[in-house]
Amino acid sequence: MIDLIIALIKVVGIWSFTLGVAAVMTWVERRGAALIQDRPGPNRAGLFGILQPVCDGIKLFTKENIVPEKADKVLFNLGPIMFAIPAFSAFAVIPFGDRIIIGGKEILLQISNIDIGFLYIVALGSLAVYGVIIGGWGSNNKYSILGGLRSTAQLISYEVPWGLALLGVVLVYGTFNLREIALAQQGTFLGILPNWGVFHQPLGFILFMVAAYAEANRVPFDLPEAESEIVSGYHTEYGSMKLGVYLFGEYVNITTLSALTVTFYFGSWHLPYINMASFLGDGTIIYGIASFLIFCLKVSFFLWLFVWVRWTVPRFRYDQVMKLGWKSLIPLALFNLFITTLFIQIKYYIGG
Amino acid sequence: MAKPVVEKKYSFLDSIYLFEILKGMVLTMRHFMFNFFASFRPGPHTIPTTWQYPEDRREISPIFRGEHMLMLDEQGRELCVGCGMCAKICPAKCITVEMAKVKEGEESKYAGKTHCKNFNIDLLRCIFCGFCEETCPKSAIELGQGYELSRFTKEECQLGKERLLKNYHWAKKNNKLKPKKVEAEQPKDKKE
């Protein structure tokens, strides 16, 4: 019973946390874009415009809910749901802090600590495309279907280097369990560098980041949306809260991907060179909170990176995206995997 | 004839994108930082390219063509004689003038022998060309500085005589009248 209540608290807590982050991100995105482009951006609602997401939410909720006459009603309504669910569920296996021990009971700061966390993440990553393609197909609009098709092609191409790059990390730490990967990043490696994935797998990290931007349909790979080419692609026909769910799902996706980046490559809740557990005491509440805050700090940097890159890089052409995916990223990812296995084997023979 | 396609040669650094993207990101960060700190400075007009409208407004040129006003002379007499020239020239046909003789005992109010009893400009049709101002023989009508002309009803967009005069008084009080026109030199060898 106690276990159930704790799990429920964690689920609700993390769910509202991601929702909150996504809401704030809509504001950060608009404000950041504005400041990069030398204009002030939304700055009227509340202090520095921080209440803007609330206003947007009210606007989207009160708008008329239009379903186009020729659209497939079922698929049209299913699209946003199919898009949002994988985005939210991916957070279930990501550890957002170490553990708290209360009265001899161990509470992991992670919704569910499953051994195949990695596979779960990759599987959900590919599911996200259904929301886009179903929405595009259901709208019965040529631009929407074009956006959906582009998204499919892009996801198929970029899922491969994405997964292969992550596989490198799995090889280095020798586990599919996300919590164990996070735990293994404590301490240093080669004497000077923190034992983080990014230092074990610099090439893998770059490949992962590029593929992650493509996964999230963000600029420079926002071909499924591409306002200037196919008028917002798959969500052209959507309005009111259905559009809101799509836009929101995108930010939830970004949050998940940032959290993944931190977990796999940036030492999750660990500070470099400092072993927090040893001087805050492993399992104390303060340690739990501190580890959560450090995790949040790292995630917020990557969230900002998504915004920053979006307003720096122009969109790729479609053939360029495909060329980059198949001719550069996949061979490099395979190469990375090869080198990693080679080093692990050499280490095994020398050390073992 | 199709234009020949020029293949741009990319160096190795260019072709792996990353270095160029980093350079771009440094540039955008510079802009971001500048505007970020600028937006914390007090005062409405801190980000140089944007005017935060109701709080700070742009300077308007003294010869701006905005809301009309009916002019008075130095003694405070109405200049308009109700001749209807402006109504005639107006390309949008939005002026209606009604002429009337100046009544006995009211000479101090009007500069001429006649005056306009009613004067109406339909702002919904006006295109702010300024022909009325140019053609008026008495320089009795001018386009002022007012540009906030949106109203809730159609009736409020009709510029009556009252509002035209009010515009003049406002402009005079705030020193927003146009600088006096330099009269074009008359040819001197004009034969009688």
Ligand code: SF4
């Ligand atoms: S404003 Fe000028 S042109 Fe128009 S009726 Fe009056 S005097 Fe004539």
Ligand code: SF4
């Ligand atoms: S500005 Fe032009 S359109 Fe407007 S009232 Fe004068 S003459 Fe007519």
